[in-house]
Amino acid sequence: MALRLLLLPLLLLAAADALTPDGQALLAFKAAVVEDPTGALANWDATAADPCAWNGVACSSSPADATQPRRVVALSLPKKRLLAALPAAPLPSSLRHLNLRSNRLFGPVPPELVSAAPALQSLVLYGNALDGPLPDELGALPFLQILDLSSNALNGSLPPSILKCRRLRALALARNNLTGPLPAGFGAQLSALERLDLSFNGFSGAIPKDMGNLSRLQGTVDLSHNHFSGPIPPSLGRLPEKVYIDLTYNNLSGPIPQNGALENRGPTAFVGNPDLCGPPLKNPCSPDAMPSSNPPLPNEGDSSAAGGGKGKGKGLGKIAIVAIVLSDVVGILIIALLFFYCYWRAVSSKDRKGHNAAAGSKGSRCGKDCGCFSRDESGTPPEHAEQYDLVALDQQVRFDLDELLKASAFVLGKSGIGIVYKVVLEDGLTMAVRRLGEGGLQRFKEFQTEVEAIGKVRHPNIVTLRAYYWSFDEKLLIYDYIPNGSLSAAIHGMYSVRQLSLMRFNNDLAVSSSIDSTVSRTSSYIFSFLS
Template sequence: MKNWLPFSTTIFFFYVVVYLGICTKLTHSLTPDGLSLLSLKSAVDQMSDVGLAFSNWNENDTTPCGWSGISCMNITGLSDPRVVGIAIAGRNLRGYIPSELGTLVYLRRLNLHSNNFYGSIPSQLFNATSLHSIFLYGNNLSGSIPPSICNLPRLQNLDLSNNSFSGPIPKALKNCKQLQRLILARNKFSGKIPAGIWTALENLLQLDLSANDLNGSIPEDISELGSLSGTLNLSFNHLSGQIPKSLGNLPVTLSFDLKNNNLSGEIPQTGSFTNQGPTAFLNNPLLCGFPLQKTCRNSEQGSSQSPNSAPSAENNTRKGLSPGLIILISVADAAGVALAGLVIVYIYWKRKDNSNGCSCTGKTKLGGTQKSDLCFFCACANGFKNEESELEEPAEKAQKGGEGGGELVAIDKGFTFELDELLRASAYVLGKSGFGIVYKVVLGNGIPVAVRRLGEGGDQQRYKEFVAEVQAIGRVKHPNVVRLRAYYWAPDEKLLISDFISNGNLTSVLRGRSGQASTSLSWSTRLKIGKGAARGLAYLHECSPRKFVHGDIKPSNILIDNEFQSHISDFGLNRLISITGDNPSSSGGFMGGALPYLKTVQTERANNYKAPEARAPGSRPTQKWDVYSFGVVLLELLTGKSPELSPTTSTSLEVPDLVRWVRKGFEEEKPLSDMVDPVLLQEVHAKKEVLAVFHVALACTEADPEIRPRMKTVSENLERVGT
């Protein structure tokens, strides 16, 4: 009895300690959201980079909100923050998607792209009814899309591209009424594109079903997707039948990509079809009509029959013609000739009166005002040729330069000066690059010009090529493109004389002369610069005589005047440099030392404005290169961050990959204030405009060049911002 009491007391205290320990552990245990997330860690192969992706995922934590890749938010009425985002992308993780993620009822964004997840999407995932963005592209997922996917009432973004999904595209997608982006490219989906679902998706902005095994015809009701922007991509499938004419009702700024299918018949010529290039329809053997170089058989038959039938009909008519009727026909013919002569005379004097540009409306000339700047597409469609006759006289005069010691040739008749005047003028070095040294030269009349020294090489044969190229550049006349005024060719010197743009280039305007960020550029000014550059580049692509590809769009090649208008410079120079055959920077002087080389200008850092495909050795420039580069320039205007800064530079503006950084920010739905230049945060009214330009820039910087819009579309989209 004496021993029992102490023993019982010991047992009692033991149970108290155990109970208190259990209660303490329960009080500090991981939240249910954390336990659900641990299922994802368990579902990943331990051979993957688990340590890097889940390094701080500790089951002893009370909350998962500090774990890498996890975003939380305080929910009204709940004591603990809840998980709203999972972003573990590009970590080379191999595993499956656990069904337990469906218990995260407040989860909004699931971003597991660019890993090696396999298996199917568990239908239980769609119990997480707050989900509005699912990014699973770039994995090895398979199976079909569960019909229950539209149990997610807020689903806006679904990107399952570059996987191995198969089966039909579910008709249940019509219940995803909030869907804005449906990207199912590069999978194994088969069957027909379902009809009867697209009318319900009135918020859809992007549709990409390319590179699958889809067959059948294109549904008519796709034409009901009035909110589509960018590119409607149905390429690399097995679609057949005619292209529905109703697709012409889609927005005129939309680009089509229907190549590599089995489509047949004539391409419709209405609405948005009139803005498409031939690449949109390539590799459809039975497709014909504009813009393809293949006329339709019915048209050929009609044209071949008419010459044969017309003479017989004409002969039959002539047999019965009376002398009086013949006289009447002759009088009518004479009157027609006279009328044609009057029209020709009228056009001649009209062109002379309007020598500064082309009229789009009958009232406004191309080249004078901001309003007329928008006319260039109209001018191009109406056959605007930039008055090529102006170049005939300089071309004849230039022949002398090839024969003798050299001669200055003015391309613009209204811009004349003598070579001696250029030699005597004051000169200042503006810069030096692979395209030669550029000087500012002030002429005797006080007008400044920019003179670019190209090099010393080139024989008589190369001289003719040089003149042809210079004439093509000289025909380009647009308010947002630097105007070439004259050129000089001699055996030991080649010069280009163009307008001097007074406010430097976009790099100096954005960063200042010292390289520091500028705080003076308002949103309206940046938008003006972006719009002007887009207009100039679109003109070079669509309307210039040579349909120029610039190949090196970056802020230093966008010049800014005192009114902050943009001017595209340095287009067409690659060809001229190859003709002269010299490295311009290796030459010792300028015109025999008349304009000495005053200082050394550092060459630009590595060009991070180039498109991904442009970085491959031996690749040839394309217009889609320019679109990508322009998109990076837009991002720089928006963020104030330069993609050209050296990784060793210590600065808060350093962004190793500006495009990737912005895309990640949008995928993770970071606040706009985290990405936009802090200077612009003061202009609260501009938030919608800034967001719209971000979307334009992201479309331009798509990795796939076929998805990028044309510069014409980019310019039109920017013009709508702020109006």
Template sequence: MRTIPITVLLLLLVLSAPPAAVALTADGLALLAFKSAVTDDPQSVLARWSETDADPCRWRGVTCANISSQTEPRVVGVAVAGKNVSGYIPSELGSLLFLRRLNLHDNRLTGAIPAALSNASSLHSLFLYNNALSGNIPAAALCDLPRLQNLDVSRNALSGELPLDLRNCRSLQRLVLSGNGFSGEVPAGIWPELSGLEQLDLSSNEFNGSIPPDLGQLPRLSGTLNVSHNRFSGVVPPELGRLPATVTLDLRFNNLSGAIPQTGSLATQGPTAFLHNPALCGFPLQVACRAVPPPTQSPPPLNATPSSATASSVFPDGQQHRSIKTSLIALIAVADAAGVALVGIILVYVYWKVKDSREGRRAIAQDDDDDRNRGRPCGCCIWGRRGRGGVEESDCSSDEEEEEGRKYSSGGGDGELVAIDRGFRMELDELLRSSAYVLGKGGKGIVYKVVVGNGSTPVAVRRLGGGGAEKRKEFRAEARAMGRVRHPNVVRLRAYYWSPDEKLVVTDFVGNGNLATALRGRTGEAVLSWSARLKIAKGVARGLAYLHECDPRRRFVHGEVKPSNILLDADFSPRVADFGLVRLLAIAGCAPDGTLYPTAPPPSSGSLLGGAIPYTKPPAQAQASGYRAPEARVPGARPAQKWDVFSFGVILLELLTRRGPADYASPSTSASFSGPSATTTDRSGSGEHGAVPEVVRWVRRGFEEDARPVAEMVDPALMREAPATLPKKELVAAFHVALACTELDPEQRPKMKTVADSLDKIG
């Protein structure tokens, strides 16, 4: 009988042995407890969570990080959101000691929020909204988390009173409890302890009692303070006026009463902040606060004198009867006066409603429009209140402001709010509240900031003007064409509002300022590194190239490319703004500087969206921009894409040198250069056809005539930042791209697609 070698036997034993039961890390075992708690996983999100893996770091929805070089990777994030999973949240998730973010929103999870989550001491974000969780909120446990910043448990089935232990969540920045069944009074004394709170939403619950006055002691609050759809009663606390001016209140659908205080930020709220509180009165509501009516009974008389027999048959004291009769007459007179006043108010209200309805339906002739609106600025604010710093936001008269307010509150007559992006949701009342967020008033109307949704999605609302009542189809067509432009480096149009006397556009809000501010800084010092400047240049080039190439049927032209129209997000990624606004302003009957055009003849069929030339010649100051191409300053010139190429070249030179179009080094270096089609110009760079900005002449002279080193032309702040490591080859390549873009002959300038490709090769 043949014997089997011992090595073969050992190999067979190893191959047939079961896998080691301790292969998975402790973090992985805690996550498997969550998988066991899930009763339904329709999208098989957790199907590959297996105990045979060495660690969970490759599981779907799991994020790991190396806490230290001596330890294995630990779980720092769990995201199983929007997967429609059913089950409950197990307490074992609290054993993930380094878990920072737990994201389980938009599922069908039930049961209570486990207090054991407080054992995950690194947790700073807990998103459980839009589930079916029940029970109380374990504030005593969750507030033991030292780093908890975001707590969103909205749209669940939680109940009970708001616990006082919330005051211990001192690191909290977002607290969203809306859409639950919380009840009772909101306790005072919590909010002064939460000084870092930036968002608070208590809406759509069953809270009662009065609104705590110390809600006004939230200095960092922003967005919307939402306490709507509850059962709050009593007065509006005047202390809410201490909130920052950028905060919008939402007190709708409560039982508040009394006069609305006109203190601080309360005085800047729109009427929709207070709607559906029947006993509220005062500005901005159209409900007057009346005096308290006289008592229904008169005080008893002090003296008695004889009276008639009829009177003495009822009252033994005739003087008492005479006194009561006088009081009744006075009471009847007061009641009659009050009735007449009430009828008068109703008649005035009906008159204005009928008048507004007729004006909304009437087609107003253009000549009448011009006569009525001549001299009235196109950038009036909606409510005509004073903005931050006491600056007047409107030049309209008070009567016109009140009339516009009624039109908005009634839905705008024949107006329509059209969302171009299907995923975008905004109600008209949110536009009404936009006056509390005035960002600025410039040549293209007033710009407001509006926070929509749960307070995390801000948008910018720009008011264009009130003319062009008969050009509804034209405005709609241009706005829809703008809405089709979708690129990461172009500010996106989300919606527009049209009515015979109002035009608004809603775009993305980009909150890190513009390139003009970032390049020069608030104190005049450069704040951008070379890598940031190159990133901005590449992004702007891609955005403009997309505008030029996105629609083969129409040759889009921006026409107003300049640093103030290049917005920056938090990562300094650029977004080209104001595309198409000049065209919409022309339709609305406004010039780019906010004044009315005398006339607005219909455009030709070949007019360009976003073309810099409106229906009539814009004011001289609008054409004096140093970023415009020389040929763009010729009256009657047809907009061309090479205009944008020249403007981009000037911006690129400004990124490299930090010199504006009219800046120059010295008289000796500011002389005009002689090129193929150059003409002598003054130092402003705004002379005849062929004029170029000073920075273009100065750089071109340095390269072609003086042969100066690049280090003498580049921004000195960059040289101070990293003189030894600054990439000279990248700088030279960027200078050559800018000079090619600023050729005087438009035919010699490259296309923006070529410019973008050239910049992408740098670095």
């Protein structure tokens, strides 16, 4: 019996030696796990011939040489509540995909973790508690396509070595503590990017001018809630027209370029930058901030000015001064006469008030005729009309304007009455948002009456209007999002009439075709194991 007890550790050691090197590397990762409340690693057994049957492990197909073991190519353990520090021991060198998102990982990202897997194509560590700087060794991953380290506590700057990842298609670093400027050549070197999210960090400096070279970007380019400063580079207008550029809450300044992807954007893309000016913001630019097309005024001593006379450029003559004074006096007299005339009309209208009230509807027209510059009061909204918040038309609306502005937005299409976006909120709820342009083009009362009437309509062939937003600068309609394919498919019988989303505004009835193909490329690189 004692002999068996002595031989047992030797047998276990021999079994571990029989395990492939990839399996032994994974066991080193398991040894670093402090808590495994869901039992995700329960079947990671050292006595196995290889790790290909372990939970979360995927291996390559069987090699032609039967004597060679299958290699580990993917490790995917999302949402398992694993408590661990990432080990400094290298993972299998054949690893291509690593997904440990939404666990409880802490500590830094060890350089050895990535440098030993040069074939790594996706690294997803979203939603953990990792800290420390990003390792420079990320630049040694030439095949890296997806890097998602969002929602951690990483700090330091973005290493310039990241620019060596020329195949990078998705870069998501949102909600960390990263600081400093973006590396020089960011837009020129990472031209394959399709998704970019740097929001809620401390990035500073100017937005790189070459960022307009990222012609493959889709969805929302999110640079919000950082410390970017200086002017908005006009090169951003070269981005695809359907890209939504979120620059909110930075330190940007100067006029907003009106070209390409920056043209006809609502003010919600630029709020939180007090020094920005020009449309679509209400803050006008000073003459110094705007480029001037007028030639400079001649110097006081320039003999070529005003005809080339030597004495004519030194100042105004007496006749010119007298003419200017007389014209000012005449202008003041005209304004005074006009004012007294309007005052007399207003007093006269008060005297006739009783008579007009008794005259019925014919006398009620005095509202237009009594004043020189009077206008219809209904043309301007009341003081409480512009609250900068959503007006819910349904009790199921659980989000506010701030959540809507933070959501990911995809342009579905444009029409004569606005742009339609597919908006995905943080909790996964998907809505369709139609932006109708400047709110001042329609009276608030008319807009409110019509929209609330549409919101009461309930029909299986009419998409439900859930909420709306009105301001002087912008009007938004928030609908349910219904993916329906294309209108062409519906016309040719591939979809029933019930599957069409009908949206009505300003007495127009239009068929809204939610074409998912416009955003299909955004998700084309999400591999099946990233679930």
